[in-house]
Amino acid sequence: MKFIPKILLAALLAAPFPAMAVSSMEERIDKTIDILEQYGKAQGDSIPREVFQEAKGLVVMWIIKAGFIVAGEGGDGLVVKREGKKWSYPSAISAAGAGVGFQAGGSSQDYVLLLNTEEAVKQFTQKGNYTSSAEVEGTAGPVGRELSAGVATVNAPVYTYSFTKGLFGGVSLSGLGYGSADDTNENFYGQRMDPKDILGGKVKKTPEAVKRLWKVLEELDKKPRITGKTPSQDVKGSKKTSN
Template sequence: MVNNPIPTDLPSESRKAARILQAFIDPATAKGVDNVIPPNILANCKGLAILTVIKAGFVWSGRAGSGLVVARLADGTWSAPSCIGTASVGFGGQIGAEMTDFVIVLNSTSAVKAFSLGGNVTLGGNLSVAAGPYGRNAEGNIAVGHVAPIYSYSKTSGLFVGVSIEGSAIIERKDANAKFYGRKVSAKELLSGTVPPPREADSLYRALNLRADNYRSGSVNRGPPPPVPSRSKGTYAVAMFDFDGEQAGDLPFRKGDLIRVTKQSENQNDWWEGECNQQTGSFPANYVKLN
């Protein structure tokens, strides 16, 4: 599916970001586990910027795109998203067009802070950008203390070659944020956790929480492995987020609902089964807190 680089509203940007991220963490989509973003990169990052950019031109070229940025909060959850965009003009002996999806991994608090201050963020210079490592073998090859502030991952279709996000100016889309959140709201408020995460971004949070480390040996079905029976049938959990369910057999609930867990695993990144509001079904276990 080709993603839309034209700026849209926050719910649409969230769904697009979820699709893009899934393409970088799903071994089936990425054509093998050695082509996904390594699990430890996502597990330790401080935030992510996800966007689609189109570049086209004949001698003169232009680049434009849109997406959003989210930050990991102190408790391990994710912030409300902030809409972002990018645009630039270039000159040179070039002709063609291409569409690129980017996942920009923010590895440091300073990288997240750069997106929190408002105005433009120019990638490169003091906030250096490096091509992110891929696959299973990357985990052992990343030296502790030598991680770049920003890793860039991209998937491109088109005629241009060697596209890079470095040197691009990324702007905060204040109008889109204000329209969605119902008031003027700064990126700093959103990325610091002051504003609660909206349910309209649920698909993005699903993709963020069900990271690549939920896949096993490149075998992919519907996300994580199926749940195994719990040792205790009397386990209860409280929902920390809204979950609407995305397919038949899912168990929908709202934040604060009490769920009786009927099947669970040792890993809370798996799918469990339970009962809530006179319904039964499967749900992402990292959306709940055990009582």
């Protein structure tokens, strides 16, 4: 991943992006649910159920690419982590980048990131602004039946997918820095909390929007797999498992 100086990253994350419509946690959850429901209906080439159901965490975000005065991008999203057979409360995140070759005019793109290791989950649940380390740089994830031949293997800490017009495709994502959207979290949960505490369940009251998100995630976890296999882990620092 391209290096982004901390001062520049902080400025980019604080900068307004006029085209960005999604900001509140309710809107983030609604958009995430819409993307996940379309994933649940997807046929053919899409994120393999095996990979989704074994992921330790999930990031859904949407990026606005702009090139008005300074080429750059910014976006909103949320992160959740898997807790056994359940999912955590969502924590809001922001993303920003600069100098990665975007053309003027602006456009948007939705992304789904599957976090395959505990280290990757920690990377996306830090407080403040941060850049992704080399160990958790996004890698284009497998699609469709790419896991059906031989032994299914997860070999990257983070699998990245783009979502366009109902279709999911593996894509390499670089040049981004991330930050916790603390104000968004506070407005939603009614108290100032670290992302790790939100994902750790230290929330006093469960909003209805979160219950709707959990329902969609749990339904996806029940979907039948293509191969019927549990992908083995071939990622540094991860334990290998297989059926």
